[in-house]
Amino acid sequence: MSSSYHHGDLKAALLAYAREQMEHAGFDGLSMREMAKAVGVSHTAAYRHFADKQALLDVVATDSFSELLELTRQGAASAPAEPRSRLHASGMAYVRFGLGAPRRLAHMFSAMDAPQASASLRAAGFGLFAFLEGLVGAGQVAGVFRAGDTHQLSRACWAMVHGLATLPSLARLAHSGTELETGLRSAEEALAVFLDGLARM
Amino acid sequence: MSSSYHHGDLKAALLAYAREQMEHAGFDGLSMREMAKAVGVSHTAAYRHFADKQALLDVVATDSFSELLELTRQGAASAPAEPRSRLHASGMAYVRFGLGAPRRLAHMFSAMDAPQASASLRAAGFGLFAFLEGLVGAGQVAGVFRAGDTHQLSRACWAMVHGLATLPSLARLAHSGTELETGLRSAEEALAVFLDGLARM
DNA sequence: CTGGAATGTTAACGACGTCAACATGAGGAA
DNA sequence: TTCCTCATGTTGACGTCGTTAACATTCCAG
Known part of the structure; x- marks a missing residue:
């Protein structure tokens, strides 16, 4: 089935996760890699949607x-x-x-x-x-x-x-x-x- | 002569540099390693004076x-x-x-x-x-x-x-x-x- | 004078941001 | 349909970072 090679709405998912986690994250807490993992995607996937x-x-x-x-x-x-x-x-x-x-x-x-x-x-x-x-x-x-x-x-x-x-x-x-x-x-x-x-x- | 294996006043020097550079540093800009280099000492030297x-x-x-x-x-x-x-x-x-x-x-x-x-x-x-x-x-x-x-x-x-x-x-x-x-x-x-x-x- | 204690160095580890090269899939043109 | 192309996602790598462990050097109290 490979339900998802393409995530569907990765950009929105990343933004939502970042917005939500920003409060709980200690300092900058949220890293690119951690956000990607949380959303179920590999690091560097975010770079298709955001420059950095x-x-x-x-x-x-x-x-x-x-x-x-x-x-x-x-x-x-x-x-x-x-x-x-x-x-x-x-x-x-x-x-x-x-x-x-x-x-x-x-x-x-x-x-x-x-x-x-x-x-x-x-x-x-x-x-x-x-x-x-x-x-x-x-x-x-x-x-x-x-x-x-x-x-x-x-x-x-x-x-x-x-x-x-x-x-x-x-x-x-x-x-x-x-x-x-x-x-x-x-x-x-x-x-x-x-x-x-x-x-x- | 080895004028300085011991820096003399490393703790104060680090604090002064950090305070001064905090304004110019882009984001967190100042890293442990960079501060150590700027003060003329090797990275990890700071750990003798600060826990982290x-x-x-x-x-x-x-x-x-x-x-x-x-x-x-x-x-x-x-x-x-x-x-x-x-x-x-x-x-x-x-x-x-x-x-x-x-x-x-x-x-x-x-x-x-x-x-x-x-x-x-x-x-x-x-x-x-x-x-x-x-x-x-x-x-x-x-x-x-x-x-x-x-x-x-x-x-x-x-x-x-x-x-x-x-x-x-x-x-x-x-x-x-x-x-x-x-x-x-x-x-x-x-x-x-x-x-x-x-x-x- | 001497043996810790304080201070500094080197080497290494894992996590991070980011880039390059490659893989997969969606959707239109033939 | 078939194929091509581009958007999207993955893998692997590089350099930097914070931090620890093991070692080196200097200072000072006895």
Whole structure:
């Protein structure tokens, strides 16, 4: 029967495995050879679909940016149609993503600030920022956010949210119990502080 | 003469080289073998001073936490003796460190959230947080910061600052010119927003 | 002065990323 | 159908890496 000399959908299988294992892998943990074996194919098979390891991981990062954009969009959409609530909701969606997939989030950014980052990866990251900038700008137009350079304020906002999503390594350090719940409660409070500052004075 | 069978201060030389090269190294770039060669010693010599590569990098991270604590301390000390100014100054010192050594900062946190992180590494990270928490608490006692769980507020504060220090990968993405200057200006504004929110209402 | 203890070297092993050469199969052209 | 071609997968090899074991050299305490 030789059910499979050709795997059928090797590319997708590799991406799925990489995305899933990225959290469990100790450091870089996942090697080309191990991924190939896990998917039931011989090492170097992946090279028919990806130029090298970096290219594969870049695609994971790109897809993850799209996923995160979608999550923040849904967050905003499911909130009251009012700037502060929308920004809050999409920020919390971002934080939830980060708490659920911390290593993947870290990888997304470490992949993006590499000089060889692909155009599509950069575009995906920029798309996420653009969405956020739209939310901030809308609040300014509505007169409920402070005036000022929208780009700068949006960067500040991203930094706040990204810090909250990224930092909970420290929650573990600070002897907290339930990691996820603690992280979310902290994020709620921090965002409130920031948004109070963002409000027009 | 055999000027050097024994290097003299191999441990320090390795740490210095690793700290210095961490920024230039592409990915993990720096290998045990390459570091040994650069320092003028044969591979495996490092194993007389460090259990393994992770141990060496953990020491770099630990030292960097101490360095960062010292910088934030100096920042606070050189500011007007008033809570907001002190918090602002030490936050900016943190951001400056992050803009100057982005990969090292990233490494510090990736090292710390590893399960095998050494006790001294965790202690160094916690010391930095404790210092920040002291600044926030002082502001609350003085009545100029909003009331609330000091621990939570401090986490929020750290997240803000850490995001600002970490994110400028995006500045590059957002077609900014001078990376460092832009990052610092953004950080100034973002911190102002956050601190306005932190102020007692 | 001398014999460990500290430090450094050489040689080797297995795992890794990647390339080149080869094998297999799917699908269109005759 | 038959055959050809190209996409896909495999095997084998090379150089590099982290790490260990066995050996060499130097320092220092007795």
